[in-house]
Amino acid sequence: MSALEHLLALSEEMLSAAAAGDWETLTEREAARRALAHSLPATLTSDLSRASEERARLVIEACLRCDLSIRPLVEARLNELRVVLRAERPAA
Helix, strand or coil: CHHHHHHHHHHHHHHHHHHHHCHHHHHHHHHHHHHHHHHCCCCHHHHCCCHHHHHHHHHHHHHHHHHHHHHHHHHHHHHHHHHHHHHHHHCC
């Protein structure tokens, strides 16, 4: 469970960074979260009690909600960068 709680903490930090426009921190936290997620065993929840299993489900759902909130912020930033890149293209 502590690994899942850490995943949630990283997800929340990612959301805060995206909201603040701190893209460097967002990418750092995302890399840490990805590494942690890849290190989790496939059988992570098989040894949990029913109550812990429910808590794990809630934590994972909270991570997904963070991701859903981050996505439009990142898309807005990408759109801003597209505009900047188009404006900086040399005339042909």
